[in-house]
Amino acid sequence: MGASLSTLIWLDPDRSFEQQKAGSSRSRLFFRLRAVKNQLVRGARTASRKSAGAASRQWIKSHSPTASKRQANIGAKIKCCNNYVANLTQRCKQSVLGVLLDPETLSIPKNQMALSDYSSELIATAQSLASPGKGILAVDESTKTIGKRLGSIGVENTEANRQAYRGMLFTTAGLGDFISGAILYEETLFQNHADGESMVSKLGKLGIIPGIKVDKGLRPLAGAGSVETLCTGLDGLVERAADYYAQGARFAKWRAVLQITSDGCPSPLSVRENAWGLARYARSVQESGLVPIVEPEILMDGDHTIETTARIQEHVIQEVYHACQANGVLLEGTLLKPSMTVQGADCSDKADPAKVAAMTVRTLERSVPASVPGIVFLSGGLSEEAASVYLNNMNTIERKAKWNLGFSYGRALQHSCLKGWAGTNLEAGQKALLARAQANSEASLGRYVPGSQPSSDEQLFVAGYTY
Numbered sequence: 425m426g427a428s429l430s431t432l433i434w435l436d437p438d439r440s441f442e443q444q445k446a447g448s449s450r451s452r453l454f455f456r457l458r459a460v461k462n463q464l465v466r467g468a469r470t471a472s473r474k475s476a477g478a479a480s481r482q483w484i485k486s487h488s489p490t491a492s493k494r495q496a497n498i499g500a501k502i503k504c505c506n507n508y509v510a511n512l513t514q515r516c517k518q519s520v521l522g523v524l525l526d527p528e529t530l531s532i533p534k535n536q537m538a539l540s541d542y543s544s545e546l547i548a549t550a551q552s553l554a555s556p557g558k559g560i561l562a563v564d565e566s567t568k569t570i571g572k573r574l575g576s577i578g579v580e581n582t583e584a585n586r587q588a589y590r591g592m593l594f595t596t597a598g599l600g601d602f603i604s605g606a607i608l609y610e611e612t613l614f615q616n617h618a619d620g621e622s623m624v625s626k627l628g629k630l631g632i633i634p635g636i637k638v639d640k641g642l643r644p645l646a647g648a649g650s651v652e653t654l655c656t657g658l659d660g661l662v663e664r665a666a667d668y669y670a671q672g673a674r675f676a677k678w679r680a681v682l683q684i685t686s687d688g689c690p691s692p693l694s695v696r697e698n699a700w701g702l703a704r705y706a707r708s709v710q711e712s713g714l715v716p717i718v719e720p721e722i723l724m725d726g727d728h729t730i731e732t733t734a735r736i737q738e739h740v741i742q743e744v745y746h747a748c749q750a751n752g753v754l755l756e757g758t759l760l761k762p763s764m765t766v767q768g769a770d771c772s773d774k775a776d777p778a779k780v781a782a783m784t785v786r787t788l789e790r791s792v793p794a795s796v797p798g799i800v801f802l803s804g805g806l807s808e809e810a811a812s813v814y815l816n817n818m819n820t821i822e823r824k825a826k827w828n829l830g831f832s833y834g835r836a837l838q839h840s841c842l843k844g845w846a847g848t849n850l851e852a853g854q855k856a857l858l859a860r861a862q863a864n865s866e867a868s869l870g871r872y873v874p875g876s877q878p879s880s881d882e883q884l885f886v887a888g889y890t891y
Contacts, residue, residue: 425768433540449484477795493816529687539754542713547797549674549715553633553759554798557606557865559831560717562676563590563838565639579847583611590690591617592845593628596854600631602865607677607717607832615723617792624672635675635717636668638709642681644695649687652694655680655701656710677761678705683723684736686769695743703747710754717800717832719776720744721760724805726768730775734765734783741791755795762788764814777810780815789824798828803836808860808879811836812867819870829870837861840879864880 467641507654522819553560567574570589571581579585590612593599606627613636624634640657665676680698682690690698698720706716722737748755765784767775775783788799803811811833818829831837837860845853858880863877 427559435794478725484494484830499560517766525819539710539752543757545713546710549633550757550759550797551813553605553675553715554800554828554830555604555627556828557869558602558862559833559864560605560607560635561593561599561632561802561837561861561866562607562677562832562834563593563605563609563612564607564643565834567609568610570609570628571592573842574847575579577842577846578814586616587615588613589842589845590615590623592850592853594623594626594632595631596630596857598858599680599861601631601860602713602744602861603632603638605633605675606634607637607675608673609637614667622672628672633675634673634712636669636673637679637706638665638676638714639678645697648691648694648697649689650686651683651685652689652691653681654694654697655705658701658704661708662711665709665714669713672723673714675717675759676705676709677717677719678702679719679721681721681723681738682736684726684732685725685726686728687830690736690740695740699740699743702744703751705754706748706753706758707751710757713759715759717759717761717804718744721736721761721802721804724762724763724769725764727770727772729771729773730765730767730779730783733767734787737762737765738791745791745793749875755793758796758801760792761795761802762799763802764806765807766804769805777813777817780814780819784814785818785821785823788827792825792827794825794827796827798830801828803831803833806836808836808839808863812860812872812877812879813874815864816867816870816872816874817866828868831859831864833864837864 461859478851485683565585567581568750570586574581574585574589579589594606594617608623613634617623617626620799627634638657639655641655642653643656645652645654656676668676678701679699681700682694702718702720706718709716720740722740741760745755746760764780765787766780767773792799801811801815806814811831815829817833823829837857840860841857844856859877860879863872863879866872866876
């Protein structure tokens with residue numbers, strides 16, 4: 425029974441080990457009853473062995489009514505115990521799966537109660553974000569990174585200019601037809617438009633769900649390779665997430681970064697620590713009502729082949745979901761944001777779009793649970809056009825799982841838009857943004873015709889990219 429119950433627990437990724445322990449009183453009673461049953465069975469077997477002996481046969485013959493009665497008594501007790509254990513087993517299974525949560529008999533830890541308060545909302549939000557034909561606009565660049573973007577068009581990095589640029593994005597008429605959510609930097613979440621209305625309110629008018637980048641950036645991972653990092657920001661995350669929720673955010677993002685090198689990176693330590701960090705983040709923000717976007721990015725840096733990327737990415741994503749199960753993450757209330765399965769930027773053997781799509785879908789089918797409602801790809805330095813073409817090809821492949829394949833692009837949605845805006849040209853910036861949003865919307869449905877929307881083929885790869 426112990427093995428089968430353990431199997432049952434791990435087949436249910438939505439329940440934590442803490443919740444599984446919640447029925448501990450019932451579990452202890454179950455194991456006591458099983459011990460009693462085993463004692464009775466051993467007693468019956470002992471009696472049978474004795475009755476088989478030559479010396480015992482004479483005794484049983486002379487006392488057969490008593491012996492028969494005793495055997496019948498033991499049999500009845502075993503049957504009664506079996507029935508009770510079977511009934512209790514079913515109740516234990518139901519409790520583990522959340523079917524039977526009787527407050528009179530079952531004590532649920534407070535942290536599990538917090539998650540249960542938001543479970544329906546988390547699932548609904550995740551499904552909305554993963555709506556077919558829509559994707560996510562990633563505008564969560566740090567102040568330093570957006571400064572580099574503004575500098576590329578000759579605009580000074582001031583709060584007023586950052587406000588003007590993001591205000592241009594969030595007032596693009598019709599954007600909500602193609603975009604379901606927008607990931608914001610903390611400054612933007614609490615910022616007002618120049619007209620005094622909050623940025624969150626501007627997004628709401630477009631039907632776009634606000635999200636928030638919650639990690640505190642990357643730090644070197646002690647004991648690992650020289651290029652390996654760990655994402656920080658878990659301390660106080662539940663409380664911060666509650667503040668973000670109160671401000672209007674309904675989902676979050678946390679970016680873990682892994683790099684493939686010829687000397688063995690990503691190391692087992694790096695994979696394990698980053699997977700655990702993603703899982704802890706996911707569970708923490710769910711406690712405060714935010715849908716976590718789980719982002720284990722494999723950088724394009726290096727000269728590795730697409731086959732190497734596929735092998736490593738498959739392992740990384742599997743480890744992420746093992747960690748999510750251990751932390752009781754509600755998978756139906758999450759999204760995955762992976763990089764596409766591509767070769768390293770310096771690899772001479774370039775895969776064509778069809779191979780990239782096939783390898784990416786295969787990697788995901790081998791590693792992502794079907795309970796995850798949507799997968800939204802990062803562009804990871806691909807050009808605007810390549811990001812759309814690769815996504816389109818994926819959505820023409822018949823898949824085993826039903827998760828929606830969409831997009832969560834930053835540079836691949838904003839590159840032409842930023843250049844068109846150039847600090848003052850609102851119309852040109854919004855027109856370029858709308859064109860790329862529509863192109864990727866069509867790609868997420870497998871209907872994009874390459875070149876049908878204005879785009880840039882400029883490679884956006886930046887070595888060791890951070891933001």
